[in-house]
Amino acid sequence: MAEPDISRVPQPEGATGVLVLANGEVAWGRGFGAAGAAVGEVCFHTAMTGYQEIMTDPSFAGQIITFTFPHIGNVGANPDDVEADDPHALGMIVREDPTAPSNFRAMENLDGWMKRHTRIGLAGIDTRALTRRIRTGGAPNGVVAHSPDGTFDLPALLAMARGWPGLEGMDLARQVTRETHGTWEGGIWRLGFGYGAGEGGARPHVVAIDYGSKHNIFRNLVQAGAKVSVVPAEATFDQIMALAPDGIFLSNGPGDPAATGEYAVPVIRQLLDTGKPLFGICLGHQLLGLAVGAKTTKMFQGHRGANHPVKRLSDGAVEITSMNHGFAVERESLPANARETHVSLFDGSNAGLELTDRPAFSVQYHPEASPGPQDSFYLFERFVGALR
Numbered sequence: 586m587a588e589p590d591i592s593r594v595p596q597p598e599g600a601t602g603v604l605v606l607a608n609g610e611v612a613w614g615r616g617f618g619a620a621g622a623a624v625g626e627v628c629f630h631t632a633m634t635g636y637q638e639i640m641t642d643p644s645f646a647g648q649i650i651t652f653t654f655p656h657i658g659n660v661g662a663n664p665d666d667v668e669a670d671d672p673h674a675l676g677m678i679v680r681e682d683p684t685a686p687s688n689f690r691a692m693e694n695l696d697g698w699m700k701r702h703t704r705i706g707l708a709g710i711d712t713r714a715l716t717r718r719i720r721t722g723g724a725p726n727g728v729v730a731h732s733p734d735g736t737f738d739l740p741a742l743l744a745m746a747r748g749w750p751g752l753e754g755m756d757l758a759r760q761v762t763r764e765t766h767g768t769w770e771g772g773i774w775r776l777g778f779g780y781g782a783g784e785g786g787a788r789p790h791v792v793a794i795d796y797g798s799k800h801n802i803f804r805n806l807v808q809a810g811a812k813v814s815v816v817p818a819e820a821t822f823d824q825i826m827a828l829a830p831d832g833i834f835l836s837n838g839p840g841d842p843a844a845t846g847e848y849a850v851p852v853i854r855q856l857l858d859t860g861k862p863l864f865g866i867c868l869g870h871q872l873l874g875l876a877v878g879a880k881t882t883k884m885f886q887g888h889r890g891a892n893h894p895v896k897r898l899s900d901g902a903v904e905i906t907s908m909n910h911g912f913a914v915e916r917e918s919l920p921a922n923a924r925e926t927h928v929s930l931f932d933g934s935n936a937g938l939e940l941t942d943r944p945a946f947s948v949q950y951h952p953e954a955s956p957g958p959q960d961s962f963y964l965f966e967r968f969v970g971a972l973r
């Protein structure tokens with residue numbers, strides 16, 4: 586059957602934004618934020634709060650986020666609720682047009698913030714239908730485009746969506762990591778106080794490898810009593826050891842862990858051999874898995890939300906967690922010296938592991954929340970406690 590001609594798809598009056606999926610599906614809406622077009626994987630996120638944290642999480646590089654919560658933008662934007670200096674998600678797709686902010690912490694509206702950071706917004710989309718489509722068909726590649734005067738070249742946008750290679754096999758950590766090593770200052774945020782300082786005195790030293798890290802991880806490490814240094818994704822074993830770490834942290838980050846693993850895994854193996862405690866989150870969890878010989882695979886639709894239940898196998902407790910991942914460690918591929926510690930109660934996928942012969946553990950979810958529940962803060966305390 587001949588493919589329908591996309592140039593004939595009718596454009597409704599007043600449409601200033603559009604989503605074009607690689608299979609030729611088109612959804613019209615109203616653009617906001619920056620004008621232009623961005624191509625990436627279209628995923629969905631179910632958190633009801635925290636859109637600024639989500640947009641700035643570097644793990645979202647290469648992705649366009651559909652928010653299932655219909656009212657996005659109603660608390661505006663502020664300089665505090667960010668997980669990196671700039672947004673990393675390419676764009677956002679929402680149901681309702683963002684309204685003027687109503688919140689005492691708002692410093693600007695979402696539209697202005699998106700514009701200032703050159704990110705594209707698309708409102709007026711049936712996000713329930715789009716989410717169902719992703720749930721049944723997997724996360725598609727697509728383009729979001731915003732043209733204030735309503736001119737769109739649909740065949741060109743379709744070609745852009747089709748020309749994008751997809752996240753599988755893509756290393757993005759190198760693009761979002763920092764360039765030089767530095768120290769991290771600042772603990773967790775409290776109303777009326779802002780970001781506090783860490784406790785003084787002799788604190789164990791954590792060297793964190795930044796594959797695309799969220800700031801709140803470092804704030805939580807500081808809160809748990811650590812002194813934190815951060816090194817770029819491609820830091821060598823010698824560069825890391827020169828900082829005299831008491832423990833090593835592997836950060837979250839975007840892209841395919843197997844691709845990032847090509848340079849990350851040899852360093853992690855050397856670090857494991859030192860016998861120093863090691864803790865990994867999300868991409869860091871996947872990289873630890875790869876380092877001990879496990880495999881990672883691309884998930885069908887991934888997990889992105891702030892209420893994902895996870896079972897802790899040691900005592901059967903359930904943690905409500907924040908999640909954002911599209912790849913997973915294959916349980917069956919875990920070697921004899923790695924034990925599964927946590928399991929997703931949504932689909933039974935692996936959500937944590939620990940080594941039985943070295944002091945290393947990691948989780949697929951985000952104990953730093955931001956946004957999300959704080960059930961899993963104990964992991965930071967366990968790690969920093971092991972360094973004392």
Ligand SMILES: NC(=O)CC[C@H](N)C(=O)O
Binds near residue numbers: 836869913
């Ligand atoms: N948040 C993360 O670290 C994501 C890890 C990896 N990029 C994935 O999508 O699975």
